[in-house]
Amino acid sequence: xxxxxxxxxxxxxxxxxxxxxxxxxxxxxxxxxxxxxxxxxxxxxxxxxxxxxxxxxxxxxxxxxxxxxxxxxxxxxxxxxxxxxxxxxxxxxxxxxxxxxxxxxxxxxxxxxxxxxxxxxxxxxxxxxxxxxxxxxxxxxxxxxxxxxxxxxxxxxxxxxxxxxxxxxxxxxxxxxxxxxxxxxxxxxxxxxxxxxxxxxxxxxxxxxxxxxxxxxxxxxxxxxxxxxxxxxxxxxxxxxxxxxxxxxxxxxxxxxxxxxxxxxxxxxxxxxxxxxxxxxxxxxxxxxxxxxxxxxxxxxxxxxxxxxxxxxxxxxxxxxxxxxxxxxxxxxxxxxxxxxxxxxxxxxxxxxxxxxxxxxxxxxxxxxxxxxxxxxxxxxxxxxxxxxxxxxxxxxxxxxxxxxxxxxxxxxxxxxxxxxxxxxxxxxxxxxxxxxxxxxxxxxxxxxxxxxxxxxxxxxxxxxxxxxxxxxxxxxxxxxxxxxxxxxxxxxxxxxxxxxxxxxxxxxxxxxxxxxxxxxxxxxxxxxxxxxxxxxxxxxxxxxxxxxxxxxxxxxxxxxxxxxxxxxxxxxxxxxxxx
Amino acid sequence: xxxxxxxxxxxxxxxxxxxxxxxxxxxxxxxxxxxxxxxxxxxxxxxxxxxxxxxxxxxxxxxxxxxxxxxxxxxxxxxxxxxxxxxxxxxxxxxxxxxxxxxxxxxxxxxxxxxxxxxxxxxxxxxxxxxxxxxxxxxxxxxxxxxxxxxxxxxxxxxxxxxxxxxxxxxxxxxxxxxxxxxxxxxxxxxxxxxxxxxxxxxxxxxxxxxxxxxxxxxxxx
Numbered sequence: 044x045x046x047x048x049x050x051x052x053x054x055x056x057x058x059x060x061x062x063x064x065x066x067x068x069x070x071x072x073x074x075x076x077x078x079x080x081x082x083x084x085x086x087x088x089x090x091x092x093x094x095x096x097x098x099x100x101x102x103x104x105x106x107x108x109x110x111x112x113x114x115x116x117x118x119x120x121x122x123x124x125x126x127x128x129x130x131x132x133x134x135x136x137x138x139x140x141x142x143x144x145x146x147x148x149x150x151x152x153x154x155x156x157x158x159x160x161x162x163x164x165x166x167x168x169x170x171x172x173x174x175x176x177x178x179x180x181x182x183x184x185x186x187x188x189x190x191x192x193x194x195x196x197x198x199x200x201x202x203x204x205x206x207x208x209x210x211x212x213x214x215x216x217x218x219x220x221x222x223x224x225x226x227x228x229x230x231x232x233x234x235x236x237x238x239x240x241x242x243x244x245x246x247x248x249x250x251x252x253x254x255x256x257x258x259x260x261x262x263x264x265x266x267x268x269x270x271x272x273x274x275x276x277x278x279x280x281x282x283x284x285x286x287x288x289x290x291x292x293x294x295x296x297x298x299x300x301x302x303x304x305x306x307x308x309x310x311x312x313x314x315x316x317x318x319x320x321x322x323x324x325x326x327x328x329x330x331x332x333x334x335x336x337x338x339x340x341x342x343x344x345x346x347x348x349x350x351x352x353x354x355x356x357x358x359x360x361x362x363x364x365x366x367x368x369x370x371x372x373x374x375x376x377x378x379x380x381x382x383x384x385x386x387x388x389x390x391x392x393x394x395x396x397x398x399x400x401x402x403x404x405x406x407x408x409x410x411x412x413x414x415x416x417x418x419x420x421x422x423x424x425x426x427x428x429x430x431x432x433x434x435x436x437x438x439x440x441x442x443x444x445x446x447x448x449x450x451x452x453x454x455x456x457x458x459x460x461x462x463x464x465x466x467x468x469x470x471x472x473x474x475x476x477x478x479x480x481x482x483x484x485x486x487x488x489x490x491x492x493x494x495x496x497x498x499x500x501x502x503x504x505x506x507x508x509x510x511x512x513x514x515x516x517x518x519x520x521x522x523x524x525x526x527x528x529x530x531x532x533x534x535x536x537x538x539x540x541x542x543x544x545x546x547x548x549x550x551x552x553x554x555x556x557x558x559x560x561x562x563x564x565x566x567x568x569x570x571x572x573x574x575x576x577x578x579x580x581x582x583x584x585x586x587x588x589x590x591x592x593x594x595x596x597x598x599x600x601x602x603x604x605x606x607x608x609x610x611x612x613x614x615x616x617x618x619x620x621x622x623x
Numbered sequence: 624x625x626x627x628x629x630x631x632x633x634x635x636x637x638x639x640x641x642x643x644x645x646x647x648x649x650x651x652x653x654x655x656x657x658x659x660x661x662x663x664x665x666x667x668x669x670x671x672x673x674x675x676x677x678x679x680x681x682x683x684x685x686x687x688x689x690x691x692x693x694x695x696x697x698x699x700x701x702x703x704x705x706x707x708x709x710x711x712x713x714x715x716x717x718x719x720x721x722x723x724x725x726x727x728x729x730x731x732x733x734x735x736x737x738x739x740x741x742x743x744x745x746x747x748x749x750x751x752x753x754x755x756x757x758x759x760x761x762x763x764x765x766x767x768x769x770x771x772x773x774x775x776x777x778x779x780x781x782x783x784x785x786x787x788x789x790x791x792x793x794x795x796x797x798x799x800x801x802x803x804x805x806x807x808x809x810x811x812x813x814x815x816x817x818x819x820x821x822x823x824x825x826x827x828x829x830x831x832x833x834x835x836x837x838x839x840x841x842x843x844x845x
Contacts, residue, residue, distance in 0.1 A: 167639040169649040234656045242649040243639075272660045276667030280784065288758030289780035291671055296758075297774045302674060306667060579641065 067473060067552050071570040086171035089571060091178050092157030093471065098181065099153055102144040107533060109137040114495075114529040117522045120514050127512040131198035132213070134510055138201030143222050144185055146456055147314060150321035151267075152181070152232055154463045155260045157471060159236060161564040161571065162254045164245025164580045169238040173231050180228035187221030190214070200510060202311070205292040205303040209284050216285055219278040226271045226278075229317070233267030236260055245563075246601050247582035254562045254586040255331075255344050259324025262348035266313045266320070266355060274310035277303070301366055308359035316355040318452060319419075320348055322459030323390055326412050329462045330394050331587045332560040333409035334401025338587040340393040347386035354383050364435045373432055380430035387423055391416065406558070407481035411462035414489045418454025422447060425500065440510075443503025446496045454492060461488075461539070468543070469557045473570040474550030480542040484535050491531025498525045559593050562586045566598045635816040647818050654822040658829045661792075665833055668785050672840065675781065679774055686778040687844040688769055689754065691745060695842040698741050699834065705734035706831045709824045712803075716817035724807035724820060731827070732800045735793055742790055749779075756783040785837055792830045799823045 072089045082090055112133050116123045125133065156174065160167050168174050191197055191214040199208045199215060208215050240253075240261050253261075281303070283289045290296030292303040323344075331338040338344065360368055360376030394416060403409065425447040428434050438444065469475055498521040503509075507518050514522065556565040561584065567575055581599030584591060633643060640646040676683050708731045715723025749755075752766035760776040762769075772778075803823055806812065812820060 165639065169640075170653060171637075171639065173653075230660050234653055234660075237656055238649050238653045241652060242645055268656055268660055269663060272664035273667050276664050279788075280667070280671070283757070283780075283784065287756050287780075289756060289784065290774075290777050291675075291780055297777055299674075302671070306670075574638075 065568050066555055068568045068572055070572065071473065071568065072573050073472070073570050075573045084175075086167070086175055087573060088160050088167050088171065088174060089157050089471075089575075091174055092153055092155075094178060095148060095156055095181070096153040096471075098185070099145050099149050102140055102185070103149075103536075106137055106141040106145055107536065109133050109140070111529055111533055113137060114526040116512070117514075118526050120516055120519055128198065130512045131510075132196035135197045135200050136192060139197065139218060139222070140188065141452075142201055142314075142318070143225050144188065146318040146452060147225070147229055148181060148232075149318075149456065149460050150325060150463060151236070151260060151263055151317075152178075152228075154325070154460075154467060155236065155256075155263075155321060156232075158467065158564055159239060159257060159260055160243070161567065161575050162257050162562055162586075163239060163243055164248055164563050164576065164582060165239070165243040166574045166576065168235045169243055170235050174235055177228045177231035177235070180224055180231065184221045184223075184225035184228060187217050187224060191217035191221060202307060203278075203281060204307075205281065205284065205298075205300045206294055208281060209293050216282055219282055223275055223278045223282075226275045229267050230271045233264035233271070236264035237268065240264075245576075245580045245582055247599065248563075251341075252582055252585050253345070254324075255327035255338065255341070255348075256321075256324035256562075258345040259320050259322075259327070259348045262352040263317055263320045265349070266317050266352045270310045270313035270317070270356070273306065274314070277306040277310065280306075301363070301368065304363050304366055305359070305368075308362045309356075312359040312362065313352075313355040315451070316351055318456050319459075320351060322415070322419075322456045323348060325459045325463035325466070326394060326415055327390075328560075328562065329408045329412040329466050330397050331589070332466070332558050333404050333406055333412070334398045335404075335559070335589050336397055336401035336587075337585075337589050338393070339396035339399075340389070341587065343389050344393050347389045350386040351383060354379060354386070358383060361430050361435070364432060365439050377430055377432050381427065384423065384427055391420060391423075406465075407476075407478060407485060408462045408466035408558075410482065410485045411458050411465060414485065415455060415458040415462060418450055418458060418489075418492065422450030422452075422454050425450065438503060440508055441503035442499040442507045442509055445509050446499035446503060449496050449499075454496075461485075464543075466558070467564070468546070469553030470564055470569050470571070472547055472550075473553050474546045475553050475557065476546035476550060477542050480538060484538040484542070487531055487538065488535035491528050491533075491535055494528030495525050495532055496528070498522075498528075556593075561588055561596060563598070566596075633815060635818075643815060647821075650818045650822055651825070654825045658825060661829055661833075665785075665788065668781065668788065669836075669840075672781050672785070675774075675777060679772065679778075682772040682774055682778055684845045685772050686770060686775055686782075687842060689749070689752070689766060690782070690842045691748075692842050694741055694745055695838050698738050699838050701734050701738050701741070702831045702834050705731045705738075706828055708734065709827045713817065713820050713824045716807075716812040716820045717814055719814050721807045721810045721812055724812055724817075725804055728800050728804040728807060732797060732804065735797050735800065739790065739793055739797075742786065754779055756780055756787075782841055785841070789830070789833055789837060792833070796823075796827050796830055799826065 072087055076085075082094065085091060112125065113130070116125050116130055116133075156168075194217060195212065195214040197213045197215065197218045199211055199213070203215065203219060240257060244253075280289070280291055284292050284298075288296060290298045292298045292300055294300055327338060327344055358376055358380045360372055361380045364373050364377070405413075425443070429438055429444060429447055465476070465481060502518055502521050502525075505518070507514055553569045555567065555569045557569075558565070563580065563582065563586075564571075566580070576598075579601040581601050583599050584596055588596070636643055636646060640649070708727045712724045712727035712731065715721075715727060753761045753763040754766055754770075755761070757776070757780055760779060762775070800823065803820060806819065
């Protein structure tokens with residue numbers, strides 16, 4: 044009977060055997076089925092992850108091109124290539140596409156989809172159909188956004204602030220509808236992650252043995268589940284405001300536009316953590332692996348993700364210091380904003396401590412992780428400036444905010460995504476990439492990024508407002524440096540695209556564990572087979588047990604459990620004694 | 624997974640679960656988390672309600688006079704009754720009684736339809752008085768005499784948004800119950816497998832509970 048929930052351990056006795064994985068299987072998840080429909084209708088979390096990866100890469104390209112267009116326009120103080128109205132559309136679309144179509148789904152939906160079930164030692168998410176459905180919601184939401192672009196564009200800024208978003212003639216409804224649908228995609232992904240983490244862990248995989256990537260994905264999912272519905276209702280009210288003039292946010296009808304800002308930031312501040320917390324997980328994995336050392340402060344890193352997730356819900360007011368909220372509220376919001384610095388700082392110090400006396404190898408993923416540490420720290424600290432009430436009054440809505448945000452989102456999240464992509468690329472596609480090219484691309488991106496955004500801190504502190512089409516002549520030199528940096532960034536991403544494509548076509552075959560890492564995904568073949576594990580795995584070691592030699596580091600097999608027929612040729616039949 | 628013999632796995636068990644318990648617990652926890660998102664979704668509207676009510680308490684007292692407490696109370700009883708029958712449907716499934724599931728689902732379905740019909744008459748009555756949502760708000764006759772507050776339109780915007788969104792959830796619930804009734808007719812449920820009945824039951828209880836909050840907040844002021 045289903046309600047009768049005796050723990051599995053009591054019901055069936057686990058017979059644990061050591062197990063050695065197969066290298067480069069002829070049949071894997073990429074070629075097990077063929078044809079376009081086998082991809083579009085797949086329930087395999089790995090294939091869905093790859094489809095997400097392709098989609099977010101596409102939108103990253105679109106958003107990046109828009110960014111280059113903006114920077115090109117800002118080459119001269121007056122008109123350079125596009126009209127002022129077009130400029131408004133372009134910066135809005137750059138923001139909306141990058142945030143809703145790229146950053147929010149990036150690590151959770153692409154890497155998380157691929158990795159989470161494998162790291163948990165199961166065959167798939169708890170709800171594979173829901174997972175595919177969430178991908179189609181993403182596609183559907185993206186189509187709405189594209190419709191918005193084609194039918195009049197959008198010039199409100201990505202925040203859709205009322206009352207302008209009620210009166211503008213651009214396609215607010217199509218775009219907000221798109222974001223509304225994307226929100227549901229994000230919620231369903233979050234639910235799937237939470238349930239899978241709770242209910243699908245392999246035997247032996249206790250909470251204390253979860254990889255930190257899982258912890259961060261779990262924390263992110265909590266934010267997605269709790270915050271996104273509020274965005275949903277906010278956008279629904281905004282749509283109703285335009286369709287029916289319900290008046291809740293419209294001052295002309297007796298409503299309150301600041302209420303919209305409260306609603307919007309109640310989601311959108313936590314959303315910033317949806318974008319960055321998964322990055323923390325990637326960095327934890329990469330730094331432990333390439334320092335060949337047990338992660339320092341496992342629980343501190345794991346729980347600080349949750350702390351950030353919860354604190355993220357009570358700081359939204361720091362976006363509204365100059366919007367006319369009560370000074371007392373601003374005071375508390377400012378104070379709690381400072382507190383967010385504590386769990387974030389805990390993470391940074393733990394990562395640095397992990398590297399201390401580690402055997403660091405500067406492979407491509409580690410380079411990006413180091414880039415992350417530098418850039419994210421700058422982004423985080425400038426956030427403290429902005430959280431300070433008096434300073435924010437000066438810096439609000441200037442390029443300082445733009446630079447801060449990009450240091451966190453590009454310097455933090457995109458660096459983490461690239462670290463993760465380079466780290467798990469051999470696992471995802473079974474191919475290695477050219478390490479020299481990877482180093483060159485990293486260098487170009489790291490330098491290009493700083494050339495782009497460091498001048499913007501200076502511009503902002505001197506009073507250059509964000510979202511402006513024109514500026515005074517004195518700012519031209521800094522703007523031009525920034526534009527040159529933007530082109531360097533574009534070049535760097537171009538190099539990555541080229542060598543990853545070459546790797547796919549004729550890269551060297553990757554071994555199952557190229558980095559000698561310890562988490563579960565490295566104990567299965569590269570690329571994984573359709574069901575990830577040929578046996579129900581039993582987790583014997585912690586994810587960062589680098590004090591064991593790799594030979595001892597193997598996966599147990601749960602035998603006798605639900606009639607699992609053990610392939611004797613694959614299994615080293617050596618029943619282990621009580622290990623831990 | 625090829626090396627799991629199919630004889631020991633019941634037909635309802637999806638390939639990626641170890642056993643029925645895991646499948647059932649996952650689905651149930653999944654529904655609970657989804658209900659949390661629903662509460663936050665409505666939470667935005669409740670927040671708007673609370674904020675406007677604290678700004679304009681007199682507006683709420685005045686405008687709620689136009690809501691018909693009797694019909695609201697009847698609808699409350701109807702929904703609470705339907706929660707009982709949905710719980711009885713789950714009980715029937717647990718005792719291998721597919722016929723019981725079918726009958727209880729049909730009663731729940733009928734009660735849900737009664738709720739929507741009453742809601743329809745409430746809405747049309749308001750439209751008749753010129754109380755339209757949003758920009759078309761132009762009360763006439765007795766409604767115009769009562770609604771002297773300049774922000775009366777906003778109260779009714781909140782009313783229509785809250786009850787409208789709730790109504791959409793009732794309609795979705797009706798769809799789910801038709802689906803379950805068809806499955807029960809085909810003897811799909813048993814004591815070993817009744818996950819859909821359980822999770823739809825959870826959903827329906829939430830729809831009920833939201834109404835239980837909406838009714839006093841909108842109708843029973845004063």
